[in-house]
Amino acid sequence: MGHLSRFMDHHYRHFNAAAMMDAAKAYRAHIAAGRQLLVSLAGAMSTAELGLSLAEMIRQDKVHAISCTGANLEEDLYNLVAHDHYERVPNYRNLSDAEEQALLDRHLNRVTDTCIPEEEAIRRIEDAIVALWQRAGEAGEARFPHEYFFELIRSGVLEEHYQIDPKDSWLAAAAEKNLPMVVPGWEDSTTGNIFAARVITG
Template sequence: MTDAPISRFLRHHYRHFNAAAVIDAADGYVRHLDGGGAMMITLAGAMSTAELGLSLAEMIRRDKVQAISCTGANLEEDLFNLVAHDYYERVPHYRDLTPADEHALLRRHMNRVTDTCIPEEEAMRRLESALVDEWTRADRAGERYFPHEFMYRALRSGVLEQYYQIDPRDSWMLAAAEKNLPMVVPGWEDSTMGNMFTGHVMSGDIKNVHTVRTGIEYMAELAGWYQATAATRSIGFFQIGGGIAGDFPICVVPMLHQDLGRTDVALWGYFCQIGDSTTSYGSYSGAVPNEKITWGKLGIDTPKYMIESDATIVAPLVFALVMGQ
């Protein structure tokens, strides 16, 4: 692994503080997998718009990821980038934008995420069109699927292929669909596609609001997957950012222990969080890993790593180390 150029550079220069934590976390990740463990990655923030798929897709293909929890935004934004990349606009001077500048972007239907503007028509409406077909088909047949399953179905149908504007190998959602990767998308309603689905229910295009399975069913599905997997493999938790993408799935263990009395289910066997949230004033996303011991999520001996830095910079480096690049 150390013969690879990125890994060699990192191991030479990343020796202390957050830099050393990057190395330690990556080495711990590799040890966990080499010991037969499985890994869940959680994606918060706007990591898909940051094009994390450039590294995450390969991690999925190499079986370095066994499950993903992500926000509805990350689920859809990987596909927005897949079908509309050429229409995106970067605004490197975004800190200097005035309210009038922002309104001008609105009038052009360019939705800004930090320095990147997502085009509504080419990205959001293209994906909506494909998903409406899947939603209405399932609705009429009396079938129900999770949000990520609807997106898997749209990808597998090939209807979006005519719009691909990046190398498909750089889409982590395509890689996940090819693997049929287990996924959890808590709070999917808080996303562009979630809003659009609501609109189609309210307009009467979709008769059954329950056509898309959500929240509680996701937790039950996750509980089943966790128990089955943990019976033979230790499961690690690699958290990128904070929020519901991480908070929701990590609770599956105390739920199984405390609410179902299944205390024989193993705790998470590895934990790493990359984030820049302040560890104070009740900032749950910035809580140090040891706090999770008190909630029955991690054990005293669980390997724990905290990298206090920008995930858009750090996550690809950790993945490069894990893949020996």
């Protein structure tokens, strides 16, 4: 048992802390028995940089499939290519309408206390992924949303823009492992809306 496990085992004894320990021990036993785990991601977990822990779990074969929203799918890639341009807004609960408008005018898309920069994140990947969609369309190929993201990462076309170590990207780890993924709610994402807009405009 490592230092953190010993600390938790000693201190996390009651209430939600104890329930978390029960879950952690059950998970460890589940994996030790050769069983598999599907992780479901909702909320802004990629923007919260869940990749810092999830990526290594994927690489160590402790996660075997992921179900996530379209937003979580794209936001891990946004973080990979635009991390240094993100802005944190600690007082987000108290923003005035004028302050919200000022963020919008700067093309900063606020997710709770974190702003995703439109130009450096969304627009940076747009041309690359649209090119993949167009090639697939011309070839009569149909793919799942995550397969395009995997191809973007594997192609290396965005590597010059990486602003974090890709070892901290859960999407990069999933692409390495060709992890099975389910992405319900693709329309939940900015990229999904870009796709729909491109279909409408031709």
